[in-house]
Amino acid sequence: MARSSTARRLDEALPPSETKRAAFGGGEPPAPPVRPNPTIGSNAWVGTLMFLGAEAMFFAGLIGAYIVFRVGSTIWPPPFQPRLPVDVTGVNTLILIASAVTMRWSLKAVRVNDRKRFVRYLAYTAVLGGIFLLIQGFEWLRLIHFGLTVSSSVYGGLFYTLIGFHGLHVFGALIWLLVVLMRAKQGRFSRASYVGVQTCGMYWRFVVALWPILYGLVYLY
Amino acid sequence: MVWSISTKGVRLTVIDRYASFWLREFMKHRWIVALCSGLMAVLANPLAIQACSVCITDAGDPMTDGFNWSVFFLMAAPYTVVVSIAGALFFGYRRAATKREQTETTEPLMQLAWNDKESGR
Secondary structure (H helix, E strand, C coil): CHHHHCCCCCCCCCCCCCCCCCCCCCCCCCCCCCCCCCCCCCHHHHHHHHHHHHHHHHHHHHHHHHHHHHHHCCCCCCCCCCCCCHHHHHHHHHHHHHHHHHHHHHHHHHHCCCHHHHHHHHHHHHHHHHHHHHHHHHHHHHHHHCCCCCCCCHHHHHHHHHHHHHHHHHHHHHHHHHHHHHHHHCCCCCCCCCHHHHHHHHHHHHHHHHHHHHHHHHHHC | CEEEEECCEEEEECCCHHHHHHHHHHHHCHHHHHHHHHHHHHHHCCHHHCCCCCCCCCCCCHHHHHHHHHHHHHHHHHHHHHHHHHHHHHHHHHHHHHHHHHHHCCCCHHHHHCCHHHHCC
16 A cells, blocks of 8 residues: 555546445445635736846836936936926826726726726727827927927937836837737637736736826936 | 977977976966966956955945845845745645635535445444
């Protein structure tokens, strides 16, 4: 009976004594079912978390470069350079934060299988993100018109690099969001399977959370 | 000292046998050559190879402050990112464990299938 003293592999077939059914009078009560360890999240969730960590470090590098020039300059913005539109961008910040709220409501809706609200809030998020990008683009055109370009000064170069990369990320997130919205309309997501929405929501909230930091650093400081 | 052309290219031949001996011995130890080359580079342009980014500016210079704050920020950034990821994993695990405890309060289906009466107890 050395067999009983050794550990059994999970995928190994049970010995005959253990597979005896008790329904016809006899045998031992069945063993309690084996429960798996609690899973923290899907692989996609963990992968997205790591990806966001890398993205955070990318922006940390850009912010570090900005700090060198911003703190190192006694006059900022440099003379003969246009001032940034603080008020309009402040409103734009609120719009982007509102999009994070609607994204959260959308995730809540998919968790309770409320498909109608889920699609609606996802659409609101996409619209708010689109409005943010449009206002940013409009303000950029005005700044270029006033003479603030990438090559006009360090000020212009840093502004377009830092804010431009964030805008690029929002644009990427918006495309991702539109794909998710399209699939949501097709009924691809449910309470049991919504990893695509979850990861998209994580990325969206990352770009939203990053923006107030950049706004405070570039526009207000 | 003469120049000679061979199949391996142009070669400098030192006539003096003592000088030739020392040159050959010197070239055997290539790491010494590399070290001497590096030393010559340091002596030629010491400012360009300084690793310290703030050594090129004076104390109290705004640029020095800029470098310092940037270094502080970049030093803190990886820790912040790692702690954030660890926090997300920790709270994710706690949430999953709580959910599991809630589901464990219900009786498993296999237990319901067991019938004491039919088993003769």
